[in-house]
Amino acid sequence: MTVAAPTSGRVTNRGRLLLAAWSMLFAMLAQAEPGTAASLAEQRAKAVTQVVLGILSYARWPVEPGQLRLCLVGPTEYADDLVKGTTQHSGRPVLVRRLLADDPRISNECDAVYLGQLSADERSRLFSAINGHPVLSISEANDPCTVGSVFCLRVSDRQVAFDVNLDSVARSGVRIHPSVLQLSRRRATQP
């Protein structure tokens, strides 16, 4: 199993060793000084992982994949925990890999994409690429959630909230359980 430590900074596409070193360092830091930025970031990462896995568990694809392929695109802030790979409650493994925004495999080999910081250009290219494919998109960065992504995370210290773009839900062809939609709407009305 790959080991990915939560980080507070941006994780770029570097070597695993470096990642491991970082993670160990921060893990030690977190143990030594609980409540620091590092442990907070860890908590956030955990919360993000939970929300993302929750969303994935409430999503239904036209053809259920045997293993869920989650692709991380662009530089992400809270996806370190996800990268480690996991299994869903149902026992289905979640396969996580990082891809570049322009990677043509995204539309065919990803069931869900987790979008980090992307330029507007990259975003529009990506969404036109996945258009017509059953791909669930979750964007991490501050996204008004008006165009493009199905889910947009709102990460704060207290909790991780999310918005839903119902147009995107309809376009993607992936069905989302109503209770998630309800949860998102309720959150949207929350200050």
Place this chain on the structure above:
Amino acid sequence: MIGLFRKRQRPTLRAVLGRRHLSVALLAVGLAGISLTVLGVLALRVYANHNLHLIARSINYTVEAAVVFNDSSAANEALALIAATEEVADAKVFDADNALLARWQRSEDGLLVQLEQQVARSLLQEPVILPVMHQGQQVGRTELVGQGGSLMRFLLSGLAGILLCTVLSAVGALYLSRRMFGDIVGPLRSLATVAHAARRERSFEQRVPATKIAELNELGNDFNALLDELENWQNHLQSENESLAHQASHDSLTGLPNRAFFEGRLSRTLRNASKHQEHLALLFLDSDNFKDINDSHGHAAGDEVLVSVATRVRAQLRENDLVARLGGDEFAVLLAPLNSRDDALRIAEKIIASMRLPIRLAEGQSVVTSLSVGIAYYPDDGLSPADLLNAADAAMYQAKRNTRGQWQTAETERSALHVKNRS
């Protein structure tokens, strides 16, 4: 003995009936009410537990997403939405790490609420713990404590129902026992009235009326039959007594009063006469040739002659006069009241004259008889019955000696004196 019985007063039929009815009704209502309530509580308990489970399950469904996303406020909201409208006292949602995610508690407080909780705690299976499942995996759990509101209401209404039914059945039992009392005691009372009348006043003509209740009706019928017999018996006795009395005071051949009756009447009449200063006459009659008739025509003819003589003498008398057969061929007549001595003479003449017609016997022959009449006056010829009878008897013999078929007034010393004084 009587005092002892008085002290231990016997209960009346009404009291006994009322008490029995009441106890039966109370027993029935109590048993039915209690068993129904117990069964109801048991059934309701099952349903309440089931209901609690259902509530827990629906809470689970509602908070599932919130638990999955670890969203405390959404969970609280969902929890409140359901729990507030259901009979839930306390509801908690825990996440997978056993941390409290959401909680809802009924805020009402008061005696009734505490009582309800007490009932719920003792009767319901608490708390209900149900796992929150997501994709076949437990992601949290729900803990639910029910509120015994409906159980409490049921118990209270059951109690109220029992009380109401008790009161109603008590009233009903009393009413029914009163009716039954009427049904039973009415006939008994009429029976008692009739029996009392029969015992006290010897009035056997009353009868017990028919009643609805078979046994009492039968009793009444039997009693009536008994009364019939008694009445017959009484009538028989009465007529027997009357005939015996008649026989004792009357002559069986002529049907005239006998000597005893005549003497009794004579002494009563004399007493009255002395009180009211009245006069009266005593006639002594004797057949002149009765012995010859007997000898020549037989005793049957003699009897016929006696009957004819009696009838003819009776026909000559006034309404209040009395004729009696003293024995053999002797008759006596009491003329009272008497206005003058001539009245007595006139009657004596008429009697003697009535004998002149021959008496036709059954065998076809006819005989003629005559009477000798002795007359004694009161108070001239005697004051006591015996004196008067003797005077009349003597006068009759005097008449027989002179000429048969004649009358003779008494010639006693008293009357001689009287006559002397008068002349």
